[in-house]
Amino acid sequence: MTVLVTGGAGYIGSHTVRALVEAGESVVVVDNLSTGFSAFLPEAVPLFIGDAGDENLVEGVIAQHRVESIIHFAGSVVVPDSMRDPLGYYRNNTMTTRSLLNVAVRASISRFIFSSTAAVYGNPEQVPVPEHVPTRPLSPYGSSKLMTEIMLHDVASAHGMSYVVLRFFNVAGADPQARMGLATNGATHLLKIAVEAATGQRAKIDVFGTDYPTPDGSCIRDFIHVTDLAEAHRAALSYLRGGGNSVTLNCGYGRGYSVLEAIEAVRRVSGRNFAVQYAPRRPGDIMTMVADTSRIRATLDWTPQYDDLETIARHALAWEEKLVRERQAEIQHAASA
Numbered sequence: 001m002t003v004l005v006t007g008g009a010g011y012i013g014s015h016t017v018r019a020l021v022e023a024g025e026s027v028v029v030v031d032n033l034s035t036g037f038s039a040f041l042p043e044a045v046p047l048f049i050g051d052a053g054d055e056n057l058v059e060g061v062i063a064q065h066r067v068e069s070i071i072h073f074a075g076s077v078v079v080p081d082s083m084r085d086p087l088g089y090y091r092n093n094t095m096t097t098r099s100l101l102n103v104a105v106r107a108s109i110s111r112f113i114f115s116s117t118a119a120v121y122g123n124p125e126q127v128p129v130p131e132h133v134p135t136r137p138l139s140p141y142g143s144s145k146l147m148t149e150i151m152l153h154d155v156a157s158a159h160g161m162s163y164v165v166l167r168f169f170n171v172a173g174a175d176p177q178a179r180m181g182l183a184t185n186g187a188t189h190l191l192k193i194a195v196e197a198a199t200g201q202r203a204k205i206d207v208f209g210t211d212y213p214t215p216d217g218s219c220i221r222d223f224i225h226v227t228d229l230a231e232a233h234r235a236a237l238s239y240l241r242g243g244g245n246s247v248t249l250n251c252g253y254g255r256g257y258s259v260l261e262a263i264e265a266v267r268r269v270s271g272r273n274f275a276v277q278y279a280p281r282r283p284g285d286i287m288t289m290v291a292d293t294s295r296i297r298a299t300l301d302w303t304p305q306y307d308d309l310e311t312i313a314r315h316a317l318a319w320e321e322k323l324v325r326e327r328q329a330e331i332q333h334a335a336s337a
């Protein structure tokens with residue numbers, strides 16, 4: 001009874017692999033390491049380096065490890081990149097999942113958990129946003145994920161598969177023991193950028209738009225700690241194993257913090273007063289994005305442990321400081337070699 005995690009060497013995938021292993025699950029990972037890191041995986045977890053859309057590879061892994069469930073993280077995640085390269089995003093998100101589902105159907109996989117995103121909502125009519133509102137993505141990234149949701153729904157109905165679609169809001173923070181975190185170069189996550197500024201890796205942080213009709217004029221987001229999100233995946237798996245029906249669930253805390261509040265939290269926990277530059281609004285930015293979390297709380301046995309902006313900022317900072325120390329040690333090692 002093994003769980004296949006695609007993209008398990010990435011930011012969210014690696015936290016989920018860790019949560020599953022700590023809960024006693026047998027896990028196998030397929031990841032092409034395009035943005036992931038093999039070092040994020042516990043040693044005992046087999047890693048197959050390859051594409052989640054490679055049907056021969058995945059079919060072999062499923063047979064060899066007697067996989068019964070799939071948690072699918074593999075994909076491309078940067079919204080502005082998807083504007084520049086839409087076909088690349090439809091290929092790596094939508095088409096890769098089509099191939100993965102093709103294998104899953106052939107192998108009679110009965111449970112599938114998919115990483116979707118709040119980007120499927122576009123500019124929501126209602127905030128906090130519930131799952132049933134119309135989806136109107138504003139980027140190829142959001143569209144590629146929505147297309148995948150539709151495809152998964154159709155495949156599950158036709159082939160007796162059960163699924164949970166988790167629509168992540170703003171994922172942030174790092175493993176509380178700093179074993180994994182966000183390490184991708186050029187990551188666009190606000191808290192990541194803020195901790196890079198706090199550790200002296202950036203001269204300043206830009207805030208796009210301070211004239212929104214919000215309490216402090218900046219945009220509002222629902223930040224969820226990556227460890228709580230990992231636990232939501234473990235809970236989703238238990239839910240499906242317990243016979244739960246296919247369902248789509250928002251993954252956030254249901255509480256919004258402004259961009260300026262998030263920056264202040266990083267300043268407070270770091271004790272460093274890095275520069276903030278106010279810039280005009282960016283086209284396409286959504287003013288307020290906060291999850292209605294009633295459905296996930298009613299459906300899954302899931303109690304968030306880190307629902308606190310300062311804790312999220314502290315864990316993100318501790319991870320970033322570790323990355324900086326490791327990079328400095330590498331430079332010193334290279335210099336002395």
Ligand SMILES: NC(=O)c1ccc[n+]([C@@H]2O[C@H](COP(=O)([O-])OP(=O)(O)OC[C@H]3O[C@@H](n4cnc5c(N)ncnc54)[C@H](O)[C@@H]3O)[C@@H](O)[C@H]2O)c1
Nearest residue numbers: 007009010011012032033034035036051052074075168171
């Ligand atoms: N980070 C967020 O805030 C956020 C928000 C909403 C949704 N998501 C979704 O969560 C998932 C994981 O995101 P993340 O933040 O951990 O990103 P990430 O880039 O750290 O992880 C993606 C992982 O998938 C791997 N990968 C990419 N394409 C692959 C392919 N074709 N075959 C095999 N492996 C492949 C990468 O090497 C990486 O390890 C993505 O599907 C993303 O769309 C993330």
